Amino acid sequence: MPAPATTTVLVVTWRGVGHLGECLDALATQDRPHRILVVDNASDDGTAELLAAHPSAPEVLRLPRNAGYAGGIAAGLSAVDTPLVAWLNDDAAPRPDWLGLLEDALLAEPDLAAVGCRLERAGGSPQSVGVRLTADGHGADRTAAGGQAFGFCGGAVLLRTAALRAAGGVPASFFCYYEDTDTAWRLRLAGWRIGVRERAVARHRHGASTRPGSPSFHRWNERNRLLTLLRCAPARVALTQLTRFTALTAVLPLRGDRPAAANFRAGLRCRVLAEVLARLPATLLARRAIGARAVLDRGEVWREWAGR
Incomplete structure (x- = not known):
């Protein structure tokens, strides 16, 4: 058997x-x-x-x-x-x-x-x-x-x-x-x-199912990074990164030297921000639930691992 x-x-x-x-x-x-x-x-x-x-x-x-x-x-x-x-x-x-x-x-x-x-x-x-x-x-x-x-x-x-x-x-x-x-x-x-x-x-066979570098790839990556931060990171970190993303999105149309990658397209970044904002109520509820289950402080985990 x-x-x-x-x-x-x-x-x-x-x-x-x-x-x-x-x-x-x-x-x-x-x-x-x-x-x-x-x-x-x-x-x-x-x-x-x-x-x-x-x-x-x-x-x-x-x-x-x-x-x-x-x-x-x-x-x-x-x-x-x-x-x-x-x-x-x-x-x-x-x-x-x-x-x-x-x-x-x-x-x-x-x-x-x-x-x-x-x-x-x-x-x-x-x-x-x-x-x-x-x-x-x-x-x-x-x-x-x-x-x-x-x-x-x-x-x-x-x-x-x-x-x-x-x-x-x-x-x-x-x-x-x-x-x-x-x-x-x-x-x-x-x-x-x-x-x-x-x-x-x-x-x-990396990328056999998705297309790394495509607009969809960058949309999911940028959106989900921000959502992960809002769910898991210290509040200061999450708000700082969301603010930086928003500020860069606002000034990109004014820059003549912006990179060609899809994640530097203002339209894609505006879509990312719209999706993050639409998910914000559910994301904050998830953040509360994650915090209730946590035994370590968010700041403690961030200090130990960020930038290593």
Whole structure:
């Protein structure tokens, strides 16, 4: 009789027929028993047929619309019944010992809530070995080995299911980007540690599902950074960064030397501000709930990690 699974691997996909098979193939080689739950964001490209035919026989939760990565993880989390849950991009392919190394690391240290891994680009160079918190509140991938990480890259990570739920789950409305930094921040406020096991490796076809650098990419990144700060950071930090974003947006049309990147387009930035303001009542309610669950002061976490 096979050993019961300790981990449910959540794979969120949208129109992933070109790369999802490689991800499922890699999961089939893992040296630990696990449950695979694929959250299909209403794909219309043959993904459903691929899932039905794949020999790993994954469970499938098909959503009626595209809820993004954050929304897909949030939907899948409601169906998880194992002590541990992994998030895995549909364009990532973990090595056979990936899950075992992460499980061993997490179960060996009771105060760890999450363990990230080394995400590699196709050529083997590091894309992420955890996430750092910049001095202005960005979540940025660490690419150098060693040292401590503030958070994890959500493309491939293992978490304690109960800790994740107790910290408020996943911010589904983010759609995608910063759901990992926000989650790591809330876990740290709740007193948990976060680690990275660099020997656990997943190869990542970064951008196979989204287009880094596109207007949508910058919209989600800028909006969700501000929302994360409003939810998790000290009030002074959150208000300072929101004010700076607003001021730069106001003066950009007057500058002749503004960068060409989409996040310096006044129209996109005005849309970001409108979306942040529309979400402000719900965001402040979430901030209150996060504060009620916290065992560490927001300022203490900020001082320890910002700018490292």
